[in-house]
Amino acid sequence: MARFLAEEHRIFREVFRRYLRTEVVPHFKAWEDERRVPRSFWRDCGAQGFLCPWVSPEYGGGGGDFGYSYVILDEVGHAGLTLNLTLHSDVVVPYLDSYATPEKKREWLTGCVSGDIITAIAMTEPGAGSDLQAVTTTAVRDGDSYVVNGQKIFITNGMDCDLVVVACRTDNKVAGIKSLSLIVVEAGTPGFVKARQLDKMGMHSDPNAELVFADCRVPASNLLGEENAAFKYLMAHLQRERLLIVLQAQSLAERILELSLDYAKKRVAFGRPIGLFQHNQFKLAEMATEVALGRSFLDDLVQEFLDGNDIVTRVSMAKWWVTEMLNRLAYQGVQLHGGYGYMEEFEICRLYRDARLLTIGGGTTEIMKLSIAKRMAL
Numbered sequence: 427m428a429r430f431l432a433e434e435h436r437i438f439r440e441v442f443r444r445y446l447r448t449e450v451v452p453h454f455k456a457w458e459d460e461r462r463v464p465r466s467f468w469r470d471c472g473a474q475g476f477l478c479p480w481v482s483p484e485y486g487g488g489g490g491d492f493g494y495s496y497v498i499l500d501e502v503g504h505a506g507l508t509l510n511l512t513l514h515s516d517v518v519v520p521y522l523d524s525y526a527t528p529e530k531k532r533e534w535l536t537g538c539v540s541g542d543i544i545t546a547i548a549m550t551e552p553g554a555g556s557d558l559q560a561v562t563t564t565a566v567r568d569g570d571s572y573v574v575n576g577q578k579i580f581i582t583n584g585m586d587c588d589l590v591v592v593a594c595r596t597d598n599k600v601a602g603i604k605s606l607s608l609i610v611v612e613a614g615t616p617g618f619v620k621a622r623q624l625d626k627m628g629m630h631s632d633p634n635a636e637l638v639f640a641d642c643r644v645p646a647s648n649l650l651g652e653e654n655a656a657f658k659y660l661m662a663h664l665q666r667e668r669l670l671i672v673l674q675a676q677s678l679a680e681r682i683l684e685l686s687l688d689y690a691k692k693r694v695a696f697g698r699p700i701g702l703f704q705h706n707q708f709k710l711a712e713m714a715t716e717v718a719l720g721r722s723f724l725d726d727l728v729q730e731f732l733d734g735n736d737i738v739t740r741v742s743m744a745k746w747w748v749t750e751m752l753n754r755l756a757y758q759g760v761q762l763h764g765g766y767g768y769m770e771e772f773e774i775c776r777l778y779r780d781a782r783l784l785t786i787g788g789g790t791t792e793i794m795k796l797s798i799a800k801r802m803a804l
């Protein structure tokens with residue numbers, strides 16, 4: 427157990443693991459096929475205290491520390507699952523908690539904790555992904571409202587979200603990121619259209635969406651924090667978000683190692699288990715080494731984060747290395763499974779597809795390397 431986790435986290439882990447095993451794993455294939463996780467799952471997670479465990483009891487949360495968020499994501503990965511609980515609980519809701527007005531917090535946070543409100547964050551546009559300076563969605567102040575116009579793409583939880591935090595340009599005279607603001611748009615607001623569900627390579631149970639805002643009028647009080655301060659807010663939260671992506675990749679890599687070891691012991695070829703061939707032993711030894719290095723780096727980083735240290739460079743290193751490592755393991759895991767690895771009924775097949783996203787979402791491998799290089803005084 428990581429040194430920043432305590433006995434109560436261990437107990438919580440047991441409870442959550444059991445919940446995943448009995449209430450999620452048996453249904454997950456159906457959710458993937460349906461391209462959707464049912465609403466009832468979100469509410470059930472809320473009722474059990476698995477959403478936003480860190481939110482203050484004032485808003486219905488458990489007031490827990492980062493350890494609970496860590497345990498949830500770790501267990502989801504170890505179960506071989508990809509669920510968007512963390513994006514909601516630990517990426518989007520923190521923006522509401524930090525920057526929404528007290529009235530809006532009262533209006534939104536309780537629902538976020540109970541699972542009645544599902545959230546999303548929309549920064550990426552068809553012409554602006556890595557380069558947020560290119561965002562063209564606008565929010566123009568008009569009396570007590572903002573009028574939002576623009577298009578967002580690839581938005582996780584997009585089809586199901588009840589509210590979405592949208593990166594908008596609020597000052598057309600200033601170019602780049604200095605004129606970006608974060609504005610909350612609620613589902614059902616006229617002019618907010620969930621235009622289409624995207625057909626993607628993996629992570630099928632997440633209904634990713636293209637969102638359109640056409641003269642969409644929202645109350646001015648839906649602005650998070652101050653106008654034109656989005657970049658500051660994004661930077662303040664980004665390290666935590668990247669740390670969580672690293673954890674997701676790490677726990678999935680551990681799952682792949684477990685599946686591969688298990689298969690290598692059972693599958694017989696040329697009269698013996700394939701795990702007895704030296705080539706496969708070397709491959710499994712390499713996989714186990716990479717997984718151990720990743721976990722050790724990750725847990726050190728979490729400790730540094732909890733100590734309040736600047737982890738920008740090291741979290742960028744971890745984000746690219748661990749997500750690329752996951753993909754190496756996924757490739758090797760399929761190879762060890764032979765033809766069965768190519769079959770959807772084998773978990774490794776799905777994990778191979780799902781893994782591919784993690785070197786792209788939340789900042790690509792190349793952007794992580796740029797961020798590291800920037801701090802090398804080259």
Ligand SMILES: Cc1cc2nc3c(=O)[nH]c(=O)nc-3n(C[C@H](O)[C@H](O)[C@H](O)COP(=O)(O)OP(=O)(O)OC[C@H]3O[C@@H](n4cnc5c(N)ncnc54)[C@H](O)[C@@H]3O)c2cc1C
Pocket residue numbers: 546547548549550554555556557579580581582583626629634783786787788789790791792793796
């Ligand atoms: C399944 C999925 C879920 C997502 N969920 C969300 C979400 O919820 N909210 C959201 O806002 N976004 C989301 N995204 C978007 C994601 O964050 C972007 O796809 C990602 O940031 C990359 O942006 P892009 O796709 O525009 O690629 P681009 O920025 O066009 O990059 C294309 C390629 O060029 C490389 N590149 C770009 N700039 C440089 C450079 N300066 N130097 C070297 N190489 C460079 C990139 O690394 C990449 O390999 C999601 C994407 C996917 C696929």
